[in-house]
Amino acid sequence: MAGTYLVYLYKRGTFYPFVPLPVAEKRDSDRERLLKVTLAQDLSMEPDLERWFPLWGSQSTDGAPWPGGWALAPGGSPRLTAHVG
Numbered sequence: 001m002a003g004t005y006l007v008y009l010y011k012r013g014t015f016y017p018f019v020p021l022p023v024a025e026k027r028d029s030d031r032e033r034l035l036k037v038t039l040a041q042d043l044s045m046e047p048d049l050e051r052w053f054p055l056w057g058s059q060s061t062d063g064a065p066w067p068g069g070w071a072l073a074p075g076g077s078p079r080l081t082a083h084v085g
Contacts, residue, residue, distance in 0.1 A: 004035070006043075007055065014046035015039070018055055025056050 005018040017035035019028040032052065036045050046052065 004031070005055070006039075007053075009046055009051065012046065012051070013044055015043045016046040016052045018052070020054070020056075025054070027054055 003020070005020075006015050007018050008015050017032045017039070019031045019035070020026070021028055039045060
């Protein structure tokens, strides 16, 4: 699983970025923190890094780490990765 994902913590009403690397269960923490700062003007970002849980091992058929998730497409544009219906 590779890509850039925005995870929404619905009970807290906040988002956090999840950027897995192509290597097994490694993530790009520097890019995640950069995305947090970049997106903070437009989204309510989760301030507690301890709540930035990785999403290993669960993946929808279209490559999103969960059904109905949002991913950042190349170039940083958000796109809906799966339809929940």
